[in-house]
Amino acid sequence: MKSRNMASPKKASAPAKKPPRSAAKRQSRWAGGVTMDVCLRVDSPKIREMEKQAAQRRGFKWALGLIIIICFLALLKITVQESILKNPQFELRDVAVQTSGPLTVEKIVRATLLTRGENLLSINMRALHTRLRQLPPVKDVSIQRDFDAGLMTLRITQRQPVAWLDCPKLGMIPCRPEVGYLLDHEAVPFPCDVVTESTVGLPVIRYADLSQKTAGTAIQDLQLTAALRLLKELELRFEQGQPQVRSIEIQTPYSMVASFADKSVITFGVDDLDLQLARLDRVRIEARLRQWEIGTLNLLARQNVPITFRKAPDLAGLQPQSSPTVSVSKSTSVR
Structure with missing residues (x-):
């Protein structure tokens, strides 16, 4: 009975059963890995000698290439100098x-x-x-x-000059070489080295209070800009038959006095030049028809414009017939 119930020796020495394959896969899936770098370089006197010879060969090649480049650049420079820079052509x-x-x-x-x-x-x-x-x-x-x-x-x-600039304070004297300064329409002053026939007859703009003297740079000044605009308009009227302007003097920040070839002197304001020039045109037309010789005219006034004549004007037809006869002076005013 006892021998029948005992396990056989062969069965007792049998190996344990392997775990299921799926379990093995799960273990390898979660297992971590370690990577190691292994240097397999071998060092020896023979290897060091071979590396030294290889470095010498590379250095020789670089030096040879550099020498070739320098020689090429020098040859190119000589070629350029001889064929281009020293070429008499x-x-x-x-x-x-x-x-x-x-x-x-x-x-x-x-x-x-x-x-x-x-x-x-x-x-x-x-x-x-x-x-x-x-x-x-x-x-x-x-x-x-x-x-x-x-x-x-x-x-x-x-730059085409349109006028002389007169300012003794800054050493600007018109019609004199080296100290004379000319102006163009852009208000740019520039010195005049030689006075010619075309420049000696230019009008003069007198501006005693001018504070800027930079040759070749536009003068940023409202009074001077207004004077240049007035000069341009008067030059256009001269081409249409009116007297030629000789000078424009900037007396105050709000007034300018223009002198003409017919000896008339007319005062302008800096503002509202169009309105003042329209009045001047009407006076000039009337003066030409009646042969008036204008002495002075002040266009600053807006209502009654003061005007004087160099000789007694002909006022026939301008006064009411019912008015008594009066003596006419050389100074009167018109609207």
Whole structure:
């Protein structure tokens, strides 16, 4: 009975059963991994010698390449100098100046700092343009190079003067070279080096209280701007037959006095020039019809405009017939 119930030795030594495959997969899925870097470089005197020789070969190649580049650049420089910079075909032979105005050609050429024989390709065009624009009378510059003829052509647009600026306080004396200053319509003053026939006959704007004297820079002044506008309008009327203006004096911040070739003196206000010029046109037309010789006229007044004559005016038809006869003085007023 006992031997029958005992387990056999073969069955007792049998290995334990393996866990299910799904369980093994779950364990490997959750198990963490470790990565290790292993350096397998082998160091020896022979290897170090081989690396040294390889570094020497690389250094020799770099040095050889650098020497070749330097030699190429030097050869290129010599080629450029001999074929272009020292080529007589590109030499500057003459400078032509096309301009019109008070600025002389000689002064323009001196301002360029160009020399005969200079290579046209080596000239700094931007610096040349800047030097010419720094001249106060110059308004615009155009430069052209002709390599075949060795010619540099300068087209200079000068500011066109419309009047002399008179301000003794700032040393501006009209019709005198070097100390005389001209004005254009943009209120830009510039010195006059040479007084010519075209500039000596220009009208004068007198402004004793002027505080700015910067040649080549527009003067930001309301009174001077009004005087230039008045001058422009009077010049247009001169072309239509009215007397020519000789000078405009800015006396106060609100008044200007214009003197004309017919010896008339007319006072204008700085504001409402259009209205004042319309009154002037009516007076000029009446004076021409009746042969009046105007002495003074004050257009600042809005209602009764004071006017004087150099000789007794003909007022026939202007007074009511019923009025008694009175003696007419040389001074009267009109609306």
